Amino acid sequence: xxxxxxxxxxxxxxxxxxxxxxxxxxxxxxxxxxxxxxxxxxxxxxxxxxxxxxxxxxxxxxxxxxxxxxxxxxxxxxxxxxxxxxxxxxxxxxxxxxxxxxxxxxxxxxxxxxxxxxxxxxxxxxxxxxxxxxxxxxxxxxxxxxxxxxxxxxxxxxxxxxxxxxxxxxxxxxxxxxxxxxxxxxxxxxxxxxxxxxxxxxxxxxxxxxxxxxxxxxxxxxxxxxxxxxxxxxxxxxxxxxxxxxxxxxxxxxxxxxxxxxxxxxxxxxxxxxxxxxxxxxxxxxxxxxxxxxxxxxxxxxxxxxxxxxxxxxxxxxxxxxxxxxxxxxxxxxxxxxxxxxxxxxxxxxxxxxxxx
Amino acid sequence: xxxxxxxxxxxxxxxxxxxxxxxxxxxxxxxxxxxxxxxxxxxxxxxxxxxxxxxxxxxxxxxxxxxxxxxxxxxxxxxxxxxxxxxxxxxxxxxxxxxxxxxxxxxxxxxxxxxxxxxxxxxxxxxxxxxxxxxxxxxxxxxxxxxxxxxxxxxxxxxxxxxxxxxxxxxxxxxxxxxxxxxxxxxxxxxxxxxxxxxxxxxxxxxxxxxxxxxxxxxxxxxxxxxxxxxxxxxxxxxxxxxxxxxxxxxxxxxxxxxxxxxxxxxxxxxxxxxxxxxxxxxxxxxxxxxxxxxxxxxxxxxxxxxxxxxxxxxxxxxxxxxxxxxxxxxxxxxxxxxxxxxxxxxxxxxxxxxxxxxxxxxxxxxxxxxxxxxxxxxxxxxxxxxxxxxxxxxxxxxxxxxxxxxxxxxxxxxxxxxxxxxxxxxxxxxxxxxxxxxxxxxxxxxxxxxxxxxxxxxxxxxxxxxxxxxxxxxxxxxxxxxxxxxxxxxxxxxxxxxxxxxxxxx
Numbered sequence: 057x058x059x060x061x062x063x064x065x066x067x068x069x070x071x072x073x074x075x076x077x078x079x080x081x082x083x084x085x086x087x088x089x090x091x092x093x094x095x096x097x098x099x100x101x102x103x104x105x106x107x108x109x110x111x112x113x114x115x116x117x118x119x120x121x122x123x124x125x126x127x128x129x130x131x132x133x134x135x136x137x138x139x140x141x142x143x144x145x146x147x148x149x150x151x152x153x154x155x156x157x158x159x160x161x162x163x164x165x166x167x168x169x170x171x172x173x174x175x176x177x178x179x180x181x182x183x184x185x186x187x188x189x190x191x192x193x194x195x196x197x198x199x200x201x202x203x204x205x206x207x208x209x210x211x212x213x214x215x216x217x218x219x220x221x222x223x224x225x226x227x228x229x230x231x232x233x234x235x236x237x238x239x240x241x242x243x244x245x246x247x248x249x250x251x252x253x254x255x256x257x258x259x260x261x262x263x264x265x266x267x268x269x270x271x272x273x274x275x276x277x278x279x280x281x282x283x284x285x286x287x288x289x290x291x292x293x294x295x296x297x298x299x300x301x302x303x304x305x306x307x308x309x310x311x312x313x314x315x316x317x318x319x320x321x322x323x324x325x326x327x328x329x330x331x332x333x334x335x336x337x338x339x340x341x342x343x344x345x346x347x348x349x350x351x352x353x354x355x356x357x358x359x360x361x362x363x364x365x366x367x368x369x370x371x372x373x374x375x376x377x378x379x380x381x382x383x384x385x386x387x388x389x390x391x392x393x394x395x396x397x398x399x400x401x402x403x404x405x406x407x408x409x410x411x412x413x
Numbered sequence: 414x415x416x417x418x419x420x421x422x423x424x425x426x427x428x429x430x431x432x433x434x435x436x437x438x439x440x441x442x443x444x445x446x447x448x449x450x451x452x453x454x455x456x457x458x459x460x461x462x463x464x465x466x467x468x469x470x471x472x473x474x475x476x477x478x479x480x481x482x483x484x485x486x487x488x489x490x491x492x493x494x495x496x497x498x499x500x501x502x503x504x505x506x507x508x509x510x511x512x513x514x515x516x517x518x519x520x521x522x523x524x525x526x527x528x529x530x531x532x533x534x535x536x537x538x539x540x541x542x543x544x545x546x547x548x549x550x551x552x553x554x555x556x557x558x559x560x561x562x563x564x565x566x567x568x569x570x571x572x573x574x575x576x577x578x579x580x581x582x583x584x585x586x587x588x589x590x591x592x593x594x595x596x597x598x599x600x601x602x603x604x605x606x607x608x609x610x611x612x613x614x615x616x617x618x619x620x621x622x623x624x625x626x627x628x629x630x631x632x633x634x635x636x637x638x639x640x641x642x643x644x645x646x647x648x649x650x651x652x653x654x655x656x657x658x659x660x661x662x663x664x665x666x667x668x669x670x671x672x673x674x675x676x677x678x679x680x681x682x683x684x685x686x687x688x689x690x691x692x693x694x695x696x697x698x699x700x701x702x703x704x705x706x707x708x709x710x711x712x713x714x715x716x717x718x719x720x721x722x723x724x725x726x727x728x729x730x731x732x733x734x735x736x737x738x739x740x741x742x743x744x745x746x747x748x749x750x751x752x753x754x755x756x757x758x759x760x761x762x763x764x765x766x767x768x769x770x771x772x773x774x775x776x777x778x779x780x781x782x783x784x785x786x787x788x789x790x791x792x793x794x795x796x797x798x799x800x801x802x803x804x805x806x807x808x809x810x811x812x813x814x815x816x817x818x819x820x821x822x823x824x825x826x827x828x829x830x831x832x833x834x835x836x837x838x839x840x841x842x843x844x845x846x847x848x849x850x851x852x853x854x855x856x857x858x859x860x861x862x863x864x865x866x867x868x869x870x871x872x873x874x875x876x877x878x879x880x881x882x883x884x885x886x887x888x889x890x891x892x893x894x895x896x897x898x899x900x901x902x903x904x905x906x907x908x909x910x911x912x913x914x915x916x917x918x919x920x
Binding site: 274278279280283284286287289290291293294295296297298299300301 | 718719720739740741742743744750752756757758759760761762763764768772773774775776781784785786788
């Protein structure tokens, strides 16, 4: 069809960083236009909608910190996904690992209820990493021992753990005594993540997320472990021929990835909701995949993308109150952003060539 | 050859093909007469493949025109090239293994929905009789030998009406005897007026052509009549300077045994890869393994490197059984391994030269400072390697995926030679690299040998084997059919063994 117009699409031999930025920039601008059309379709001025969105996300100190609260779990799951994808391990299981982390942390912590925060806080942090890590490690072992594709196993494990939690909460040992909802009782005050600033909800989890990002950055960029992760992402076979046990690399990457995801669960339970329930920890794993891709699998890119997503979610409520745009529209905007971004990225690898008129 | 007054079969005028800033073909013009065997000669990256891809419609040139039998041809796709009478036999065959020969040839040729298989079979039999290609139309392609598959490709091109046949390095996968058969077939093709373009860098084949066009860096250096020139003339044209001959060398030292195989066998996926291999390699000795690709050479080296475990038998490195050691432990004992597929097994393309040079040693103390990799140290050592192996690169941070084949190979050599204190396993060290690099690799291997390193060399290029080996072993279907001191080895003895004819050969 395009050839009839006198053009042909050809792959580029080389894509410059500038060309790529330009293509992605144009695509994102186009996505804003499409979002504007969506606003028009529901009868709201796009200008007012965007303005209220921004105001709701960053308009006040309180709003800005709330955006960071929303971003915190996404930083963890984005990092978890980024590190796995860097090694070309398609860990789609951050969702389940978030659950596993929260549950294992809760299990450890509930035995210590009443003790000092200096004991409980390290326990929930380490417990979350162990829980998430082990759950991801299961997929790694299935892959290295039985050649089960990690996409399949991690997705399946996501289902299993959601039902497992439901079972524990519904009639199991964790259900709140006399409670009506599927949730635990409030956690011990000594296990609650401290608030960073007065009159906000921003908690220690955000600081931990930034530390995790710095840790992941240094590890990938500078350490022998990161060397193996990056090598595995490009050519696992060469790494193996040079004497590195690829099973060890796969297990290690999944353990680290799961541990990071597990922290997201801990951070939501002990930083925001103060009880364990599915609603507190659902969907961060899947959104983390989008965050990781938008963040170019780079730790600092993940932080930025997570804050952007936090802002969208946080601003949406304000936008709904102020303009009447349904806040569910935000999910459409997220998807549009991702699709246009990916399209721009892909398009930058091609060029239009004029053939004979 | 026919007279020049006739219309040329192919006339190419001022063909230019660019890839971004790189000019792959720069104003190339040449003509080929019917019945001519025309050789395209040039180093890797000289533009031979680009030129043939333009002829076959796989690439579109920016400028220039192509005429076939005096008619301008618009070669915008392979289908149009085929319709214009151009056929191509690729280095890697494009055949469906689960189809019969007949099905492979007629697939995609039918007009409409019907295929007249009886007529097709008749034509195929006619063609194969006419050109001396013995093919049975009803055999499965999966059951054919490499040489026979190539015949199928040729018949397929002829069936489609090729008047100009492009053969891309056709002998790379053939035994010497199969190559002879191929040239006999080419004679038949010529006799019937079909023009043949032969892409090759093997001088003995080039010398059998009628004319040679030499490409260098995308430019046509010249087209010469083969009988008027010598091999050295052509090499000069191709490289642009005289090439040194391989150096004299000392007698093989009667060093201690560096490596010994005892009754090593390996079967995998229903195929025998190694069959009762027994072989001793002394320090300071080069043993060359001759054989057609896929006869167990890869597995022989991989077994020593620890990448595959033999089913039976033992391998000793300087007296120590290495059967249970990991790849890493074997490498630490002073073994270097140059794999045949350098971008699959040898290098991480997205890694810099500095990073690739420490691949596998990235936990070593000397490359670390504290918990992190010591970039100053790795970069310094990479600069040294780039200098001493004359790698054409912008610096230690250049990504290996951007290196040419020859320079990528040099990076691997730099890493593996440093590791190889006692033993070097070398698989196809000169595959796909320029004459200049071949010369360099030969020199380095001999230097390594002088240092007392034992070298096990696998190469499909018999020239490598003959130039370097102290002893030559021939492998066929996993078995060593004979071992000869170099002065007793010649093509006549080795060729039949490569094809599995063991009779009369003494080990």
